[in-house]
Amino acid sequence: MEPRQTDVSIPLQSPGWGSAAPCPRPDPPPRDYLLWSLFNVLLCSALGGLGCLGFPTLVYSIKARDCNLLGDLEGAQRHGSRARVANIICSVLVSLAWMAFIIIAIVVILSRLRGS
Secondary structure, X not given: OOOOOXXXXXXXXXXXXXXXXXXXXXXXXXXXXXXXXXXXXXHHHHOOOOHHHOHHHHHHHHHHHHHHHHOOHHHHHHHHHHHHHHHHHHHHHHHHHHHHHHHHHHHHHHHHHHHO
């Protein structure tokens, strides 16, 4: 009796490869902008009277981080967007204040140099 040969085929892909749709990636957690808020608090405090402008940004950032840790993604997104807007406003105001300070310092220095 002669042994019978069977057809052997090696599949190039596994049976489940490409048959199922890839699962969507989970959405990244909302950002809290905490480092930006700390930077704004430090810059506002350096200007003296504008120190209170940076604290709302820090409060919203901490609230966003707390909501994110508790699993409240809607609250984290809400507070994160408020922190972003407050950081933008604070950064613009601090930049304008620093520019005004530098311009005033240059004018004072130039007026003293011309007077002597």
